[in-house]
Amino acid sequence: MNSASAHTASITGITSKSISESIVVLDYGSQYTQLIVRRLRELGVFAIIMPHTASLQEILENQPKALVFSGGPTSVYDEGAPAIIEGLFESDLPTLAICYGMQLVAHSLDGEVTASSHKEYGKAVLTERRSALFDGVDSESVVWMSHGDSVTTLPSGFEVIASTADTAVAAMANTNKNIFCLQFHPEVQHSQDGQKILENFLELTGFSRTWQAEHIVESLIADVQAQVGDKNVLLGISGGVDSSTLGLLLHKAIGEQLLPVFVDNGLLRQGELELVSQSLRSLGLPLHVVDAKEQFYKALAGVTDPEQKRKAIGKTFIDVFSEKARDLEKTVGEISFLAQGTLYPDVVESAGGHGAANIKSHHNVGGLPDDLSFELLEPFRTLFKDEVREIAAKLGMPPAMKNRHPFPGPGLAIRCLGDITAEKIDILQRVDNIFITMLIERDLYGSTWQALAVLTPLRTVGVVGDGRSYGYTVALRAVSSIDGMTADWTRFPHEFLADVSNAITNQVPEVSRVVYDITSKPPGTIEWE
Ligand code: XMP
Numbered sequence: 001m002n003s004a005s006a007h008t009a010s011i012t013g014i015t016s017k018s019i020s021e022s023i024v025v026l027d028y029g030s031q032y033t034q035l036i037v038r039r040l041r042e043l044g045v046f047a048i049i050m051p052h053t054a055s056l057q058e059i060l061e062n063q064p065k066a067l068v069f070s071g072g073p074t075s076v077y078d079e080g081a082p083a084i085i086e087g088l089f090e091s092d093l094p095t096l097a098i099c100y101g102m103q104l105v106a107h108s109l110d111g112e113v114t115a116s117s118h119k120e121y122g123k124a125v126l127t128e129r130r131s132a133l134f135d136g137v138d139s140e141s142v143v144w145m146s147h148g149d150s151v152t153t154l155p156s157g158f159e160v161i162a163s164t165a166d167t168a169v170a171a172m173a174n175t176n177k178n179i180f181c182l183q184f185h186p187e188v189q190h191s192q193d194g195q196k197i198l199e200n201f202l203e204l205t206g207f208s209r210t211w212q213a214e215h216i217v218e219s220l221i222a223d224v225q226a227q228v229g230d231k232n233v234l235l236g237i238s239g240g241v242d243s244s245t246l247g248l249l250l251h252k253a254i255g256e257q258l259l260p261v262f263v264d265n266g267l268l269r270q271g272e273l274e275l276v277s278q279s280l281r282s283l284g285l286p287l288h289v290v291d292a293k294e295q296f297y298k299a300l301a302g303v304t305d306p307e308q309k310r311k312a313i314g315k316t317f318i319d320v321f322s323e324k325a326r327d328l329e330k331t332v333g334e335i336s337f338l339a340q341g342t343l344y345p346d347v348v349e350s351a352g353g354h355g356a357a358n359i360k361s362h363h364n365v366g367g368l369p370d371d372l373s374f375e376l377l378e379p380f381r382t383l384f385k386d387e388v389r390e391i392a393a394k395l396g397m398p399p400a401m402k403n404r405h406p407f408p409g410p411g412l413a414i415r416c417l418g419d420i421t422a423e424k425i426d427i428l429q430r431v432d433n434i435f436i437t438m439l440i441e442r443d444l445y446g447s448t449w450q451a452l453a454v455l456t457p458l459r460t461v462g463v464v465g466d467g468r469s470y471g472y473t474v475a476l477r478a479v480s481s482i483d484g485m486t487a488d489w490t491r492f493p494h495e496f497l498a499d500v501s502n503a504i505t506n507q508v509p510e511v512s513r514v515v516y517d518i519t520s521k522p523p524g525t526i527e528w529e
Pocket of ligand 1: 450
């Protein structure tokens with residue numbers, strides 16, 4: 001799967017037939033592009049990202065009712081800076097251009113952008129606002145600026161619609177053509193009324209804003225039925241909310257053609273196998289469980305590099321699925337599809353939509369072999385996690401299961417630093433279980449987006465009773481986040497952390513020290529590997 005296929009594909013899973021209004025966000029390399037998409041979806045419009053290298057035809061295939069240009073790190077004067085897509089202005093689509101997007105509009109038409117060594121970064125207040133785009137925006141409302149270059153000459157047909165103390169053209173518009181340009185970032189939380197501005201843009205350009213995650217269940221089912229026909233589908237279930245929800249959806253869509261497989265890779269949390277198989281079977285999923293612990297441990301033996309671990313796990317999963325498929329085919333006939341609960345952030349993070357670095361190979365996106373013998377079925381690849389949770393609720397998943405923290409496909413392997421052994425996984429399982437159980441008992445589980453424990457190879461000296469101990473250091477991590485793309489560490493009460501630490505050192509003799517990770521993302525990632 002390459003970045004082009006991840007981004008230029010028309011909306012899969014949800015088609016423009018079933019979504020009457022969509023908006024295409026053209027990505028000029030901003031770190032906030034996904035955030036723009038989220039904000040628009042929160043406002044009831046189905047938004048997708050496309051790269052700035054897409055052709056006009058590819059964009060129009062998605063039948064957008066409007067466009068958004070994201071910001072970006074470059075100057076319009078940089079060599080190789082993204083240019084405007086040929087024919088885009090002639091398409092007469094209403095457009096909201098943000099930051100670099102605004103400079104690109106000015107530069108591509110007959111305006112002028114002036115490069116400046118002085119960078120305006122941070123909060124600013126909009127003055128002299130002259131547009132319905134700012135209706136309902138507080139006069140003291142703060143917006144978030146982050147730019148070096150500025151628009152100094154307006155293109156014909158444009159007028160200034162807002163300024164700040166430092167920037168004369170903080171926003172400009174060509175109202176006849178419905179092109180609105182903002183030098184600041186309405187999508188970030190620091191822009192106090194940013195969401196109102198986005199909402200006003202949607203109102204001004206005639207969106208009816210009826211899109212809701214729960215409405216898409218029926219269209220997803222119809223699309224899956226059309227894509228799969230009478231073929232069989234193998235689904236890898238991880239116990240997480242994404243693959244479990246996909247299981248329920250596919251079961252509803254194609255019934256017995258769905259073959260859900262839960263692989264015990266020996267890297268699961270304590271009691272996970274029993275919990276997941278019981279709860280999914282009680283929801284009607286005919287789960288096939290495969291014990292592949294030995295196969296995974298063998299593939300991981302001596303592997304310490306995080307990327308190698310992920311790749312080894314991804315490959316072993318495919319081997320196990322293929323073996324199981326061959327076995328099942330003896331009774332059900334050919335299996336053509338492999339379904340995965342891949343989400344939009346996985347696609348964007350793994351593919352690096354605009355040439356960004358591949359931070360981690362998410363095993364269900366980046367780790368697939370080129371010669372995969374299944375066709376991939378990924379109905380959620382344009383959805384965010386909270387949208388999947390809404391679908392889960394609609395499909396009858398109990399809240400405790402729907403609201404489970406995310407758990408990575410490679411499991412505890414990427415939380416057990418260094419080489420993997422059954423003994424280390426066992427220690428980590430016990431530590432993790434204490435932490436998660438205490439979070440639930442103290443009613444704190446729902447107050448954090450994801451909580452986890454990491455077993456480090458670091459041994460330190462401790463004192464137990466009258467004796468000396470020399471055990472492992474474990475790290476606890478809990479983060480607050482919206483979709484895992486950015487995160488901050490969760491501020492638990494100190495008493496709670498003290499109690500968890502005591503419980504771990506008392507109940508897990510192999511551990512002599514507990515630390516709490518206070519790194520945000522960025523610069524840290526959520527998982528340690
Ligand atoms: P990072 O560590 O990249 O994690 O900040 C962001 C979110 O993604 C989860 N994660 C994964 N999920 N396969 C998955 O299914 C993976 O390979 C993977 N790596 C990270 C992580 O738990 C967090 O929720």
